[in-house]
Amino acid sequence: MGGIGKTALAVEAAHRARARGWFPGGTLFVDLRGYDDDPVTADQAVLALLDALGVRDGDLPPTADRRYDTYRALLAERRDRMLLILDNASDPAQYLPLLPGTDHHRVLITSRDRPDSLPVRLIDLETLAPDDSVALVTRALHDTDERDGRPAREPGALRELTHLCGHLPLALQIAAGMLRRRRHRDIASLVAEIRDAGDPATVLDRGSPGTDLYGRSLVLRPVLEASYRRLPPDQARLLRLLCLAPGAETGTEAIAALADLDTKFVVSLLEDLAARYLVTPVRSDNGTAFAMRWRLHDLVRVFGAGVVAGDAGLREEGEAARERVLELYARWVEAADGRLRWLPGKREPERFGDRGQALAWLDAERSGLVAAVEWGREERFAGAVVRLALCLAEYLIWRRYFDDWIAVAEAAREAARRSENRLGEANAWGNLGSALQETGRTGEAIDAHTRARDLFQAVGNRRGEALAWNNLGLALQYADRAEDAIDAHTRARDLYQAGRNRHLEAIAWNNLGLALRTAGRAGEAIDAHTRARDLFQAVGNRHREAIAWNNLGLALVQTGRMEEAIEAYGKCLKIYWEFEDSYGAGQTLSNLALAHEAARRPVEARTAWLRSADAYTRANAPAEAVQACARADEQTE
Structure with a gap:
């Protein structure tokens, strides 16, 4: 991509090759300016090459064809090998006529486009590794002033700066130049400035120190703009919309929803963008393009989002695209959640044939799903986000992604409140309370479950109220309020019994057993866990049955019945391993x-x-x- 350091690498390689005597005939360098408004043509470039080879003025052949003939003849006559660097080419037409026509000499071409139709060796350049980014900026500062101690004093700020620069060499060089200019300011001040702006390119271009060693302007946004302007309309549209996608990587299916296009056509466009190094394909396990994921460089993402934000028509197009991807996510997360909660006898969820498939999809999409929930802070997306967040809870519990769970629950709570969805708000409070409990924030968890209970009672949702009582009881147990917990779980059990929901009644019996054991009433706890186990067996919930066996074992140990406890743990383990x-x-x-x-x-x-x-x-x-x-x-x- 633009700014990756192609020219710098090519020139450095040429210097080292020359120092080793690989090219005694010398090196020729032509900047083809392929991404400028007025690129250099092959006809113009051959004039410069002939001039370098000593053919100029009256010795120049009168026609272009004869100039190429002369150029190739001169190269063919040279016994000493030469290196020709054709830099910054945007079209094969710029450099194909300039190839020597002999394998005696060597040619190095740099470009932002991948010429897959040509039989040339391709070397793809990626962004720098984090440690290399830090080393680049550190060396740039020390080359100017070896006494500059900022990199050693502020290793955290330096690493954050390189991250904000996307580890892109051009951005890192600009940042290093800005730090040289502000030699009396710390690195953290530049980090704060970029974070406050929200767009690294704006800050870096505003503080750009001028030109690099090759006389080129050190500016970032024009590099991105030039690549964007050269795109055909359908590719430009897809790139803009992809910049709005949630998460660092996006699956092909979600991108198709964003663009409202057929998946096969989207794959073709994505491959075109990948050939221009504006997106990066992330290989999938099954090797199919339809299952692949696609990544944008952070600076490209910010640039594309800025293009959309600056045009009313593009903003509406972007909002519609986000609605489509939210609807897709909500549908498939609901199906995945249904598979995770599925019990024998229930309707089979769509798409996912087993738990493994559902978990694999959720694992792949997690970052995008969590990021999409944050869209609920905008009223337009609040309803879809509440639905999405509710269906993510079981998965986030299962994988123990508690920080994500808290973030999702908080975003869903605000979305529900904003859209005056009291039932959705109650569910969000409940999920938030459970997530807070898992991270040890028991007091906050009790408050959250109490809020959930009150909201469920206010809307007359007895099942939700029972769930809130149940969750409140668990939090009270952690707060060493065993008797209050027993009361809460008893209320939950009674509500579930009245609603004739045997599965949820089993959960209440199991949690009641935990509270009874904490209160020293182990005999009653054994009875409660036995009831829970039998109910889970009856409804076919094997995983919950395992939990009941484990808790029964704990109660049996408390009463000294060790052999029975060991047997209970064995039955529990067998089921847990079945579920991985x-x-x-x-x-x-x-x-x-x-x-x-x-x-x-x-x-x-x-x-x-x-x-x-x-x-x-x-x-x-x-x-x-x-x-x-x-x-x-x-x-x-």
């Missing part, structure tokens, strides 16, 4: 280890602790894994 629930398996294995410790079986306890550590590692829970390993080591002491 590594975190749940880690918890149960920890409980099993404690049961073996209580029964004075150190060898069995150590084995269970090590298995627990392995399960937690698979679940990306390193703190729990370390703790389990430490407990395993204690068994040998």
Whole structure:
């Protein structure tokens, strides 16, 4: 892409090659200015090349064809190998007539477009790695003043600056020039200025120090504008709309919805944009273009969004596109959520044949889905966002993405409030409370569940009220208010029984058992967990059945019935592994280890602790894994 450092790399390579004696015949360099308003033609370039080769004025052949003949003849006569650099080409017509016609010499061409139709070796340049970006800016400052201590004093600010520059060499060079000019200011001040502006190109171009070593203007936005202006209308439209997509990467299907185009046609346009290095394809596991994801450079995204924002017609086009992708997301998230919650006997959700497919799709789309929920802060999208956020909750719980869960719930709450959707607001408060509880913010969780309960009561939704009582009871347990928790879970159970919902009644019985055990009423807890287990079995919810078996084991341990507890944990583990629930398996294995410790079986306890550590590692829970390993080591002491 523009600004990636093609010219700098080509010139550096040429200098090193010359130093090694690879091109004793010398090096010729022509800037074809392919992306300027008036690109250099091959006919113009050959005049410059002939001049460099000593043919000028009266020695010049009168016609273009004879000039090319003379040019090639001169190169053919040269015994010493030469290097020809044809820089910044936008069209093969600019450089094809300039090729020497012999393999004795070498040609290096730089371009923002990929010439796939030509049999030439292609070297794709990516943005710099984060560490290399930091090194580039650091070296640029130290080359000017070796005493410049800002990079060492502000490593965090420097790394953030390179991130804001998108690790694009042109942007990094401009930033380094600005820091040289403001040598008495810290790096953090430039970071703050860019963040406040929201558009790195605006700040960098405004503070650009002038020109680079090759006499080229160090400006960022014209580079992006030149690439954009050269696009055919259909590609330009797709690029603009893609800049509005949520998330860093977007799937082909979502892009098709954005553009309101057939998927096959969208893939073709995306491949054209990728050939111009304005989008980057992210390879999919199955290798099909329709399952691929596509990434935009951050600076391209900000530029495209700015183009849309500056035109009323394009803004309306963009809003309609966002509505379409939100509708697509809401539909497929609802289907994926239905698969995650599916029980035997229920209607089969569309699209996803099993839990694995639903989770794989959600994993791939997560960043975009979470970003799309933030659109709910705009009234136009509030309704779709409330629906989307509600369906994301089960997945975010399952994958333990608690920060995302909190962000989604807060955005949904505001969207529901803005659209006066009291039921949606109640659900959002409930999800927020559960997410806060998982992150240890128990007091805030109690307040959130209380708000949810009151809203459900106000709209007369008994099922929602029962859910709020249930969640409130769990939060109260964490706050060591066992008796209040028992009351809350009893209210939830009674409401579910009145509504004849056996599945939700089972959840209430299970949570009531937890509260009873916390209150020291282990015998009653065993009865409650047994009721929950039997109900889960009856409705076919295997994963919830596993939870009930685990909790039954805890209550059995409390009453000293170790062998029964160990058997319960074994039944629980079998189901957890069926569902590939590594975190749940880690918890149960920890409980099993404690049961073996209580029964004075150190060898069995150590084995269970090590298995627990392995399960937690698979679940990306390193703190729990370390703790389990430490407990395993204690068994040998």
